Amino acid sequence: MTIQTVGILSPGDMGGAIASVLNQNGLRTVSALGDRSERTKQLAIAAKVENVGTLEKLVIESDIILSVLVPSAATQIAKQVAVAIQKVGKNILYVDANAISPERVKAIQPIIEEAGGEFVDASIIGPPPRQPNSTRIYASGEKAELFAKLRDYGLDIRVIGSEIGQASGLKMCYAALTKGLTAISTELLIAAHRLNLDAELWQEISTSQKELLEYLNRQIPTMLPKAHRWVGEMEEIADTFGAVGLTERTFEGAADVYRFVKETSLGKETPEGRDTSRTLADIIAILSQDNISSST
Template sequence: MPTIAVIAPGAMGSAIGARLVGHGARVLTVLEGRGAASRARAAAAGMVDSGLDDLVATDILLSIVPPADAEALARRLAPALAAAPRKPVYVDANAVSPGTIARLAAIVAETGAPFLDGAILGLPPKPGSKGPRVYVSGDDTAPVMVLRDLGLDLRVCPGGVGAASSLKMSYAGLNKGLTALAAIMILAAEHAGAGAALQDELAENEPVLLARLAKALPDMAPKAYRWAPEMGEIADFLGPDAAGRQVFSGYAEHYGRLAAETGEPEIAALIRFAAAAAER
């Protein structure tokens, strides 16, 4: 069985690590500088704490970090990758734009390691579930097909480096952008005293949307700090579309505000709205 590095053991990384370990892979990670929660997740997943030299001696290296940390991680690993006599396939599976992916690919290319563009669509894997979908694109995806045998729903996205990240930006823009729009309008209604009326109207005419929001808003609350930079990456992805960039730059600001301490009252209002929606 292959040895795989998963960086880092956050909610997604540790769940993917657990899936790989459960199918017989040896999974390494790095816990230096990580907190108690990360260490506990890694231990529960069966991931092995390792140094950089061990990480770059694996067969596949999966980068699964917050979007804002993707480039810093690649630069941190670059010297060890360059010195490694046997290079892993570096898969960047972060929610970043094709422009960011191009910079990451250039960093990794200088080390001599093969690079693939990756995208994770869906929630962290749970026992008994198939997902999430993990897409890869690039010149040679064959070396990572083994991940299918290790429990991942791995799919090839047609195209070169940038194709998978374009899919991720488009899907996340629709999915998380809709949640941002809903949160903005729900908060506006609540501030104006029309929150209950809005919920009644949604229940009568948009029941599917209301049911979605009952789940999506609580799911968003602890992730807003990660979604903020992701919205910035989507704005970058939109390139010459000035109106689109403005919309997603605004969503980035919105999620950043919700993630801050000053956003706690707004998060509480959204959670109350979602709880009431779930009871209907």
């Protein structure tokens, strides 16, 4: 399989950064941006992603299609691409790299394969790959090695098995740790603020949990404009854990935290537009007050 063009669904923060890496290493990237937001279109331009207009044209032009969307859109976009595959009559490799549960990705697989395409399960761990060695893409499925050819074009792709669901399952477990911890920490810091115990809690954390404090100072500020995407991811984790006999409630609660954050003034900022001068204490005070305002 010769790879010359990669279709990106969709070139937002993560998809655009992946496209930029591929472009810098000699591949062409394309997308269908007809109904996308103006911000996404601008990110696509910055990443040098070519707009081919329609999904049918995307299938025609691409050798691989990489789906990187919010979890709630994963199934619908796969159905739309499947229709395009059938109309075009092209056997194309479709890589689902969305943060979704193993059961969901297993349900998406036949949508693509029955239309005549081939399918790979993938998951992205790390930030948008603007720095070398910062982001890993795990892949599973019988066709995963075909997708792994993109290693030659700047992506760190690691094949972990031949079963659909393995890559997504790894993402669910890892995100449960990192984004779950961020949700719990955000909520408890707001609680301390409302109990007028900020200073005492900060002092204790800085004494007994220095590494955690450093992590929270990095993680919570960058989480704010992404919270709207993380709601669905927490729900996918809840479904994943429920499917293996564990409680779903922990991550349903984490989804509630991110659902609240996305409705605040901080949650409505964009990653590139957020105020980076705020301290973590400033952020927690604003979140606490925003929540009070929104509930009265």
